[in-house]
Each structure stands twice: as structure tokens, then as C-alpha cells.
Amino acid sequence: MSSTTASAAALPADPKAPAADTVKKPVNPRSAKRRKSLAQWGFIAPAVIFMALFFGYPLVRNIVMSFQDYSPSTFFTGEAPFNGTDNWSNVFNDGLFGKALWQTILFTVGSLVGQFCIGLALAVFFTRRFPLNGILRSLILLPWLVPMVVSGIVWRRIFDQDTGVLNSFLGTIGLPGDTPWLTSTSMALISVILVNIWIGIPFNMVILYGGLQEVPKELNEAAALDGASAWRTFRSVTLPMLKPVITVVLVLGFMSTVKILDLVLALTDGGPADSTQTLGTLTYQNSFVQMDFGAGAVVGNILILISAVFAVFYLRVNRNEGK
């Protein structure tokens, strides 16, 4: 701001400069600043338009849809009469909703705890130097590369009670080889969680491994000099340093786990006897099997709401970290 006068004075003194002039044409700094900010908005605009079109619109549409009688005929007539909270009360009165909600919670918590603990253990393990470290680390990434549906189909075979590899393996090492992995109502959800843990380990490991690289070695050495045990060092030095990374891993993991659909469909189709139905499969069933798009939208909205709560939580934590 202090140099304004000088350059502003130079402005009128500058007649049409020849093209060859290498001296930069001075500009009015105030308008330059405004131009800059407008240019910034210009660069943001595509993102804003994109977000509004592909996130904002569907989101609002979905909320509106949950208050409408949206049936297949709507696609022809364009008419979707509003029916108040009918869709909501239908969904809440359906016994399956409570069951699916509870199973979604179990699935999410179970998956996150499993993925995180194993992922962290592996990440710590790989911070040591030993032969084949790199190769082993990349091998562990494999589940990440396999499409979810393929994992589902392969694991369904592995879990087969009679002809599955897992049970025959357990049988040969002397354990009971007739575990009803996917065929008992009490076991199926656990099996689906196990597969999801297997799928989620690489993501957790990679991110946490990256985080561990950032922890200065000197701190560990200092702790060791102070006489702290390895476990104490890990708990009091490494973990607090990892906290921002842990938040990222858990929140992102939560968001991808809570909406689980494809894995469940490929493994059990929500069965046996609805014992693996989650909110994700319920949305799918309402919308694309029963063609009751209003009810599907209700469950979808509930899922979005749950995710939004965690997204806000994540943003808050991140903001505090920045301070």
C-alpha cells in the first residue's frame, strides 16, 4: 500500500508504450488486486460449478426425493407427488431398518478397529530395516488393488462351508473344519467384517507407514536415553506424533466403510435371513429391487447425515491441529 503513490503517478506519464519496450507496464495496484481476486474466483469457479452440479444438486434432489412418492411411473410422467413424512415413517417402521442400522454400526466399528490395529502393527513392523522389506510391503498392498466385487466373489468361495479352502485348511491343522462362515446368521456378519479388514489393511498400513516416516528418530533416541521402554516410547512419543495421520485414516476409513454395499452383495446378498443387511444394501434394495426410490432416498439421506457428522468432526480436528 505504501508504494501506491509512486506507481499511480507513473501511470498517466506512460503514453502508449512501444511493443519492443521491455519495461513492464505499470498498473493501478488497486484494480490489479481486484483483478487478482477475481481471477482467483475465476479459477475456483469450475470447481464450484462442478461441486454444485455433481454434489450439491444430487444431494438436494435426494433430500427432496425422500419426501416424495417417487415410483417408476415418475420417470414417464415426471410427477412425484409430495407425501409428507410417509417414506420416513415407512422406513422407520420397517423392522429391517433397525437391524440394518445396528449391523452397519457393528460392521463399521469392527472393520475400523481390525484394519487400524493390524495396519498400524504392520506399519511399525516395516519401519525396521530387514531384507525383503520392500517386496513384502508391496505384496501386502495386493488386496487394495483387487476390485471389491472380485474380492467378494473369491472370498465367497474360500468361505464355502464344505468345499472352501479355509475350512479344509483348518481341518488339516486339526481345528474344526466346518465353520459356517457365511451360512449361519450369527457368523456371516463376522465373516464379512473379516474380509473388509483384509481389504482395508493396505490403506491403513500405507498411510500410517508414511506418518511414521515423519516422526523424528531423535525423539525415540531421546526417549530411549531417558530409559523409556519400547512400548512406552511408542505410546508416549510415536502415537501422539501420529495423531493427525490417525485421524485422517480413521475418518476416511469410516466414510468408506459405513456405506458398504458391493462387498456385502458379492459375499452374501444381505443374507442369510438379513443377517448381513446394512444401510447400504437397504438403500439398494429399496431403490433398485423394490423400485421405491423415496424409501431408498430416506436411507441414503441417513447415511449422508452420518457421514456428514464425521466429516465435520474431521474438519474441526484438522483445524485445531493447524493452530
Added chain:
Amino acid sequence: MTEPSPDGRIRRRSRRTRRIVVPLTVVSAIVAGTVLSGCGQQRDEDVYTVMNSSTDESYHRWDGDTLKRCSKQLGITIEQQSVPASQLMTKALRMASSKSLPDVLQLDASEMPTFAEAGGLIPLKDLGLTTTDIPEGIVDFGSFDGKYYGAARTVNTLALFYNKDTLDKAGLEVPTTWAEMQSTAKKLTQGKRYGLALSAGGAEDGVFQFTPFMWSNGGDESKLDTPEVAEALDYWKALLKDGSLSKSTVNWTQADVNDQFMAGNAAMMINGPWQVETLNAKKGLNWGIAEIPVPEAGDDSVGPLGGGVLTVPNTGDTEREKTAAKIIGCMSGEQEEISYAINSWMVPANTKAADIWRKKTPELAALADQVATARSRTAKVGAQWSSVSLALQSAFQSALTGASSEAALKRAQQQVTSGN
């Protein structure tokens, strides 16, 4: 809020920034426009489209050949568009809202009522198609609310497949009643081999497989909590308890059942003719086919009718709709039906074509008999079938995993009635 200031500076600024902002906005608009315009395709005057779920290479090729012949016969160009079966319905609905429906739409017969109820289909008789030589059951199969919307080329149903060698070695006859099937299956259950395999999975596959047991016993999909349905379910439970069925049955699709049968893990299976191509590809597998056993000797074996029907979507263009009906007429003509039936191992819908087909493929005669008494899933409950199906799959799965059949079916009926 406030009126824009007439101050020249502001206008000048906006002129300058327009140089940057405008192109960027245009770019975003173009990007968005390109993406969105994908939804609304313009119909080509001379090109007619048939949308089906023939995504398998062989089916796609067979349909392509049929359409080539029909194009020639009708003097038009017909194109094929194949979408995975599970996405066909939603894709068609989306096309309806963007007014870009194909001229002919092949729907699964169980999904047709939903589309018809929405006002999406034109009755075929209005467009000049007749139902001469089509058995009543198959006309019902393509009808909703008394109107004939869908022409079937071929139909399929379920039958009992058995391993001839295994049965011969054990000196057993092919079972014809429930009691016989239970004892035969028990005798054939040895080591890793189960006597029987069927699908009781939590999807339409399982429900499809349950219907012949429910219907042959006099049960009905419009009332699930009857003793007849419970008896059918108890029969499944008994087979499971005997060990004749694998416990994994509740997790198997029909394709899994076929895999188990081919691997020698099951001596008999309930399955459909679409597996024949795979079964024939396996050398050394000597299989036979029979009607699904009935509760008591002399009962009718009532199986479910399956397969696709050709429909004309309501596009509002009467001329094109008439031509679409002609395309369907060609595709479901006697000759086309026979060649499609022989390719796909299904039974022609037309009686005359079915007679010729029967002579050409005597080994599948049992299937033709089964089709003669087979029933459509949606004839009674129409578009409500999807709710009935969901309730029923949940019911037989809970019964097979421990609950009592009566309680499970009672809850299923409540579920259907309350509309949840």
C-alpha cells in the same frame, strides 16, 4: 442488496476480468454440458434400437444374427444395445425420463409388470401383434392386468438335473416324488458328495428355486402363511437336516449350484437350461434331465416360467412403435424362435415351433413338459412380486438357519401386507 454503482471503475474492472473469468466459466459450462448431453440422445430416423441384456458373447452374437435377418426382411436398420441384466431396468427408467427409450426393450418377465404399471409399455395387440399358437400360460407370462405387453421368444424353467453315472452306480432310479427324492438324495450323499444341490440364496435365484416346491404343493405367492407353503419349506429343511443338502445352500446362486454339480460335489441339482452349454463343455459328465419331483405321485409339477419378453416402450411416436411391433413379430417368428431356442437351450414360446424343437432336441423333452405346466411369477401379484420375493427369501433363509417355517412365513406375509 444495493444497486450496482454506475461508477466507471467497476465496469472497467469487470470488463478486464471478463478476459479470465469468462473463458473459465465457458470451459466449465462446456464440460458440464458435454457430460449432461450424454443423457439425451437423439433418435436416428432410419435406425431402430433393440435393448436387451445379452451381454454374454454368444447371446450377443445370436441376437445380432437375428436382428441382421430381421433388418433385411423389414428393410430397416436394427441395432442391438446390450446392458447387464441387473442394470437394465434402471437404465431403461433413466432413458424414459430423458425421452430416449429404445424402440424394442427386452425385459425380464418378472420386471415387466413394474414397467407396464408405470405406463411405460404399449399393449402389443394395439400394434397388431397376435397371440395365435402361443399357449395361454406364456401369454399370461407376457401380460399385466389382462393386457399382453411382452412377447416371449423362448421360455425357460427349472428341472431336475442328475448325474447318470452316479445314479447307475448306486442302482437308483430318477426320483419323481418328494419322498423318493429325499431317500435317493440321502443314499447318494457320500463323503464330499451331496445328494442334491439347489440355490436358497438371498436373491431372486433362491426364490425362483423355491417356487416349484411351493406351487406343486398347492401353495400360493399371494398368501405366504399357508400350511402348503410351510410344508414346502419344511421339505427343504428336512433335506438340509438329512445332510442331503449342503449347509452352504443358503449362500449359493444357481451358478454356484451348477459348479458344485459339475465338480461332482452333488449327484442331482435343481437348475435351468441356461446351464446346458456349460454342462456339455465338461467332458466325461454324463447328465440327464427330469421333471422336478412332486409331493405325491400324480400331482402336477409346477415350475416357474423364466426368460425375457420383448416389449414396445411408450415413446409417443406411433409410427416407430408400429415398426417396433414388426421387429418383435420378426424376432418371435417361428423360424427365429427355433434357432434361438436351439442355441440357448430354451423352449420356444410358439406351440408349432416348440413341436419342431422337441424333435430336434429329444434329450430336453422333460424341459418341454415342465414348461407346459409352468407358471408365471407375476401373473397373480403383478408389480408386487419384488416385495413378495424379498419377504420370501428372508423367510426361507431364516427357516433354513433355524427358525420355524410357520413363524418365518407368517412374518413374511406381514411384511408383504404392510408394504414394508
